[in-house]
Amino acid sequence: MSISLIEDATLHPLVLPARADAADADEFRELTRVRNEVYRELTGRTEQDLTPEALLPLLRSRRERSTVAWIVRVSGEMVGRAVVDIPHEEGSKVSNASIELHPRAWGRGIGTAILPHLEAVVREHGRTVIQDWTEQQASDGARLEARTGFGSVPDDHVARFLRRHGFTLEQVYRVSRLDLTAGARALAASLFEEAEAHAPGYRVRQWMAPTPPEHRDGYAWLKSRMSTDAPSADLEADEEAWDADRLIAGEARLAEMGQTYQVTVAQHLETGALAAFTELGIGPDRTGTTHQHDTLVLKEHRGHRLGQLVKCAALLSWIDVAPESTDIITYNAEENRPMLAINEAMGFTAIAYEGAWKKDLS
Template sequence: MSIPLTDEASLHPLVLPARADAADAGEFRELARVRNAVYRELTGRTEQDLTPEALLPLLRSRKERTTVVWAVRVGDEMVGRAVVDIPHEEGSRVAIASIEIHPRVWGRGIGTAALPHLEAVAREYGRTVIQNWTEQPASDAPRREARTGFGSVPDDHVARFLTRHGFTLEQVYRVSRLEVTASTLDRARALHEEARSWSTDYRVLQWMLPTPSEHVDGYAWLKSRMSTDAPSGDLETDEESWDAERLIDGEKRIEEMGQTMQVTVAQHIPTGELTAFTELGIGPDLTATTHQHDTLVLVEHRGHRLGQLVKCAALLSWGDVAPESREVITYNAEENRPMLSINEAMGFTAIAYEGAWKKELT
């Protein structure tokens, strides 16, 4: 049943189809098209585009989270979507929510009318905090500083909307791009050799998904530490529980999305422990943009240039996977100076910023 928002707009609960090409998947396929159009309008870029086949696995509820999806319509036209994720980590207070509407219908009160429905879902699941990650378009507007003291975003329509509705800007992520050229690869080789001289007790291991059975437990442990060891400011961060089942299910989802992913890790030779990792991934088009996903060095193994080691090793071998992909995009917290320094040394440059926002529900 649709939910009236304004005289012209309404919210439509979306039942996900079994397959993106199913007979009843028309509304979902339109949602995927509109999602891509909204992201292109906001960022001016296309690397966040997802086919319906790739988007569907991301929106399905699963063991570790429940996802609720609505289509936003003005009259009969779909103009955006709203999504609430409810993590199932023990003791979680958090719901992750977003309202993504095409800018040409901003200013009509649609987002303001939709937000209470997202908050109602959060309360239904007993959550007291809503968090949101939004990349904002480049702007000459005055800046709004993050509460971490690192980074800022434009104080534009998006920031004013979130602030007006009780959100605070907790953290800023830098979106960085690397153009893959002979020069950047030469630089990566030099940085890789430098890192090796600092990390003589470590070796680099690499694999394409699925993860070999002998590394599943170690890699799952590294993934779990992303929630505790990566900078998060004053955001509510659930300690995620990763085991072999969760890792294998996640890798099946990546395969279903048509993604190719390489994992590069540093292994501590004396103990055999996996101590650092980075992931490079790309969609079905191997000429498109490569994404650097999670990267982490365990706290107790920092100081050995392991982040530099795995990131350079990953880039240097990626040409064997997607030789025609000529750029890499990555996201890092502005206060994560060690990782940003590695990126800058490799030749990454900032192209945009993403705000991490939080609202305490009363």
């Protein structure tokens, strides 16, 4: 059932098809096209494009979270979407929500009309906090500083909308790119040797997803620590419960999405425990952009250049895994200076910034 917003704008619950190529999947395929167009308009880049086959698994509810999504139409034309994710972690009071509209639909009050519907879903699930991660267009105008004191975003239409509706800018992420040239490989090799000399009690292990059974528990533990050990400012960060079953399910989604996914870890020789990790992935188009996903060094193993060790080892082997990929994109909190210093040494350069926003409904 559609919901009337303002004038000719309407909100429609998204019904996911069983498959992206099913007979009833036309609306979903159109949603994918519009979603990609919105991201291109917002970022000026294409590396966040997804196929319908890749988007579908991301929107399905799963053991660890429920997803509610809507399609936004103006005079029948699809112009965007709205999404609410409800994590199932024990004791969670947070939800993640976003309104993604094509800029041609901005300025009419559509987002303002949508927001109460998202907040109603959040409250129905007993949550009191909404968080949103939004990348904004580059701008030479006024800037808005994060509450952390590290980084800023343009004080533009997006920022004004969020602030007007009670959101605060808690954290800024730097979006960085590395061009995969011969020089990048030579630099990574040099930095790897340097890191290896500072980490005599560790060795590098690597695998392509799915994770070998003997490493599932250790890798799942690293993933759970990502939610507690990575910088999160004053955002609500649930302690995520990862186990082998959740890991297996997640890697099955990657396979369904057509992702090629590599995990690189540093293993502590004395105990056999996994101490650090990084992930690289690319979609079916091997000429596209590679994404560096989670990277973490456990607190108790810091001080041995393990971040540099795993990131350089990952890059060196990835060039052979996806030789036609021309660049790597990664996101890091601006206050995470140790990781940003590694990126800068490897040749990553900042290309954009993403704001992490929070609204307290209590």
